[in-house]
Amino acid sequence: MDRRKSIKALLIGTASTALLVDACKNTNTKLPEETASPFVGADRMKEEKAAYEKLMAEPIFFTEHEMKTIIVLEDIIIPKDAISGSASDAKVHDFLEFIVKDKPELQVPMRGGLRWLDMQSLQRFEKAFVDIDAKQQLSIIDDIAYPAKAKVGMEQGVAFFSLMRNLTATGFYTSEMGVKDVGYMGNVPNQWNGVPDDVLKKYGLSYSERELKECASYSTNG
Amino acid sequence: MGEFQIKKQAKQYDAVIVGSGAGGGMAAYVLAKAGLKVCLLEAGADFDPAKNSAQLKNPWESPRRGASTKYRPFGDFDGCYWGWQVDGEPYTHDKDDKWEWWRARMVGGRTNHWGRISLRFGPKDFKRKSIDGLGDDWPISYDDIKPYYDKIDRLIGVFGSNEGLENDPDGIFLPAPKPRLHELMIKKAANGIKIPVIPSRLSILTKPVNKERGQCFFCGQCNRSCKVYGDFSSSSVLIKPAIETDNVDLVTFAMAREVLTNKDGLATGVAYINTIDNLEYQVFGRTVILAASACESARLLLNSKSNRHANGLANSSNVVGHYLHDSTGAAMGGVLPQLFDRKRYNEDGVGGMHVYTPWWLDNKKLDFPRGYHIEYWGGMSQPAYGFGWAIENQNGKYLVKGKQKEAGGYGTSLKEDYRFFYGAGVGMAGRGEGIARYESYCGIDNNTVDKYGIPVLKFHTSWTDYEIKQAKHMKETFKEIMHEMGAIITWGDDGPENNYGLANPGNIIHEAGTVRMGNDPKTSALNKWSQAHDCKNLFCVDGCPFVSQADKNITWTILALSMRTSEYIIDELKKQNI
Numbered sequence: 001m002d003r004r005k006s007i008k009a010l011l012i013g014t015a016s017t018a019l020l021v022d023a024c025k026n027t028n029t030k031l032p033e034e035t036a037s038p039f040v041g042a043d044r045m046k047e048e049k050a051a052y053e054k055l056m057a058e059p060i061f062f063t064e065h066e067m068k069t070i071i072v073l074e075d076i077i078i079p080k081d082a083i084s085g086s087a088s089d090a091k092v093h094d095f096l097e098f099i100v101k102d103k104p105e106l107q108v109p110m111r112g113g114l115r116w117l118d119m120q121s122l123q124r125f126e127k128a129f130v131d132i133d134a135k136q137q138l139s140i141i142d143d144i145a146y147p148a149k150a151k152v153g154m155e156q157g158v159a160f161f162s163l164m165r166n167l168t169a170t171g172f173y174t175s176e177m178g179v180k181d182v183g184y185m186g187n188v189p190n191q192w193n194g195v196p197d198d199v200l201k202k203y204g205l206s207y208s209e210r211e212l213k214e215c216a217s218y219s220t221n222g
Numbered sequence: 223m224g225e226f227q228i229k230k231q232a233k234q235y236d237a238v239i240v241g242s243g244a245g246g247g248m249a250a251y252v253l254a255k256a257g258l259k260v261c262l263l264e265a266g267a268d269f270d271p272a273k274n275s276a277q278l279k280n281p282w283e284s285p286r287r288g289a290s291t292k293y294r295p296f297g298d299f300d301g302c303y304w305g306w307q308v309d310g311e312p313y314t315h316d317k318d319d320k321w322e323w324w325r326a327r328m329v330g331g332r333t334n335h336w337g338r339i340s341l342r343f344g345p346k347d348f349k350r351k352s353i354d355g356l357g358d359d360w361p362i363s364y365d366d367i368k369p370y371y372d373k374i375d376r377l378i379g380v381f382g383s384n385e386g387l388e389n390d391p392d393g394i395f396l397p398a399p400k401p402r403l404h405e406l407m408i409k410k411a412a413n414g415i416k417i418p419v420i421p422s423r424l425s426i427l428t429k430p431v432n433k434e435r436g437q438c439f440f441c442g443q444c445n446r447s448c449k450v451y452g453d454f455s456s457s458s459v460l461i462k463p464a465i466e467t468d469n470v471d472l473v474t475f476a477m478a479r480e481v482l483t484n485k486d487g488l489a490t491g492v493a494y495i496n497t498i499d500n501l502e503y504q505v506f507g508r509t510v511i512l513a514a515s516a517c518e519s520a521r522l523l524l525n526s527k528s529n530r531h532a533n534g535l536a537n538s539s540n541v542v543g544h545y546l547h548d549s550t551g552a553a554m555g556g557v558l559p560q561l562f563d564r565k566r567y568n569e570d571g572v573g574g575m576h577v578y579t580p581w582w583l584d585n586k587k588l589d590f591p592r593g594y595h596i597e598y599w600g601g602m603s604q605p606a607y608g609f610g611w612a613i614e615n616q617n618g619k620y621l622v623k624g625k626q627k628e629a630g631g632y633g634t635s636l637k638e639d640y641r642f643f644y645g646a647g648v649g650m651a652g653r654g655e656g657i658a659r660y661e662s663y664c665g666i667d668n669n670t671v672d673k674y675g676i677p678v679l680k681f682h683t684s685w686t687d688y689e690i691k692q693a694k695h696m697k698e699t700f701k702e703i704m705h706e707m708g709a710i711i712t713w714g715d716d717g718p719e720n721n722y723g724l725a726n727p728g729n730i731i732h733e734a735g736t737v738r739m740g741n742d743p744k745t746s747a748l749n750k751w752s753q754a755h756d757c758k759n760l761f762c763v764d765g766c767p768f769v770s771q772a773d774k775n776i777t778w779t780i781l782a783l784s785m786r787t788s789e790y791i792i793d794e795l796k797k798q799n800i
């Protein structure tokens with residue numbers, strides 16, 4: 001059962017929640033988009049729609065060169081591993097392009113930080129950051145990725161890299177790939193019957209007799 | 223201004239209600255069910271959770287990943303239109319005074335996104351002056367309001383548990399959900415130091431209450447409003463059935479300008495501006511009921527000046543706008559190392575905490591006069607904007623899978639860290655009672671109007687040592703609970719330098735007291751039925767009639783008082799007293 005159908009069933013009140021939960025378990029959880037962009041859809045007020053459309057009509061913020069640098073950086077921060085893909089696979093850079101327009105206060109730190117990085121690269125290797133090899137790139141990154149041990153003179157680079165790491169992580173772990181990676185299992189209709197037994201056991205906890213007797217519990221047979 | 227004219231509605235209603243939140247929704251519901259003709263004015267847009275909620279959307283469906291905007295300060299998926307600032311509708315402050323004013327502009331008002339914490343006031347909460355000498359007693363007692371609490375428990379639905387506590391009365395409860403893992407840890411730790419932790423009391427349907435509303439399916443997203451009406455929103459639970467009686471004309475985008483009165487000083491209707499066509503309108507009724515929110519209702523009265531009501535309507539006492547008070551608030555957060563690298567499962571639960579702490583101490587033995595309750599949060603919640611922020615403050619501090627790492631970093635090692643720390647957060651917040659004082663108030667700013675030409679509110683508000691000492695006590699308690707459960711505090715360990723993290727007044731969004739009730743017309747604006755002393759067909763049914771607001775969230779009491787007043791109005795109309 002897809003999500004919209006399941007909500008409709010709940011609304012009508014004919015399907016028991018147990019049936020619904022089973023139905024949701026057994027189907028592909030990939031859900032169809034309700035509209036091309038929900039952010040001009042039914043749940044937005046007119047002022048929001050207008051602001052969103054205005055923002056989307058703005059010219060692209062990052063230059064081509066800046067965007068190339070961002071894609072290198074985001075994949076240094078979140079590379080592909082055995083569990084999930086990379087930040088660029090999750091199109092984190094598209095999120096970054098949006099969010100600097102939505103939160104203009106991020107524009108100067110991002111633009112200035114990218115230029116700081118290029119100037120470091122130029123001083124050390126006489127080339128822009130994207131044009132040096134991976135080993136050279138990491139030699140700069142290692143100087144700005146660890147705030148506690150960064151050398152004097154690297155502070156601005158540290159601040160930029162921390163911001164870039166924050167935005168990359170937020171962009172990645174709020175993507176479909178990232179949510180799956182971190183293992184968030186909610187956002188689906190279900191019935192809460194309490195903490196699973198093996199977890200309770202692991203932490204040496206249990207429900208009181210009163211909780212077991214009085215709290216809501218749901219039979220999986222509906 | 224050739225085309226400038228006022229459009230007067232010919233229809234005479236039994237009641238014109240301003241505002242469609244908890245108080246206005248309940249009044250519309252009760253009056254319409256009794257067959258009275260109601261005009262319901264709402265300043266914002268129409269809203270039906272079934273159609274308009276962002277429930278079950280994933281974070282990537284928001285281009286800003288759920289980050290807040292000025293339109294939705296509580297995040298892109300939140301169910302409330304507007305918040306701390308509304309375009310074209312400013313408010314001002316006296317000197318450096320702080321007041322944060324949340325304004326919802328939509329059918330159902332703030333009830334579309336509120337925390338559903340549904341607490342009855344207790345017997346002591348109506349008689350605080352008799353206990354500690356501060357503020358005033360209410361002109362009613364718990365016994366006057368108990369039947370209405372019972373009725374709304376049944377009508378709307380609330381889960382909880384009967385504990386037999388003196389000042390946190392039992393109710394007619396649906397079964398509460400079992401505690402989540404971090405809540406079991408909180409309960410164990412707090413109970414160990416003699417702080418009670420009991421099932422929370424939220425108006426969420428863990429069992430169905432009627433055929434019109436669905437049962438909770440545990441997505442934890444009540445703040446987005448519920449498409450199956452499994453929780454209480456005025457829009458879905460009160461306005462919708464009220465409109466289905468055919469006795470209610472709902473007018474959206476109707477920004478009230480003033481209450482109209484006749485030469486005898488009685489209310490005749492309401493003047494409003496339609497914010498879409500920008501034209502001026504008037505609607506007329508036998509009664510006028512204000513439920514525009516505590517501060518907006520006071521503003522309306524103060525802006526409704528006439529020969530008979532030179533000081534503003536219902537304000538011969540000069541108390542309108544005064545005694546403005548909000549809940550106190552202070553919070554603390556941290557991590558539970560025992561939850562690092564935890565097993566994954568769905569623990570969304572209901573939209574809010576499954577357990578809470580009601581006030582448990584005797585203020586006679588403390589250096590502050592009123593209590594607070596504690597709300598809790600934590601666990602494996604849906605990732606949103608801000609996820610993973612400042613990992614450099616975590617991953618160098620604790621061993622990750624047995625390894626000591628350097629704070630910060632990048633690459634596959636960093637990905638391991640995000641997974642390792644996910645779901646280990648925990649936090650708590652106090653919500654306490656401040657003292658309602660004449661000196662803390664909102665009044666009309668003589669120099670400023672909004673874009674509709676309506677004079678705006680200026681806030682003159684402050685805290686006293688009572689509230690600051692209470693916040694100090696909150697922080698000491700939170701630290702003890704955190705320590706007892708083995709949590710590491712990461713924020714909110716505040717001291718005297720910032721008043722122990724005491725939130726600005728208004729920030730907790732429980733404002734009340736601006737048109738208070740009382741037996742003496744010299745010191746109160748309304749009588750014990752929330753009927754204006756100076757104008758017998760004018761009533762207030764939002765947070766403004768409150769004499770004091772207890773250490774409880776006020777919505778359940780707004781609903782009960784509104785139902786009580788609405789039944790009184792029906793009765794008085796029948797008797798032709800108004």
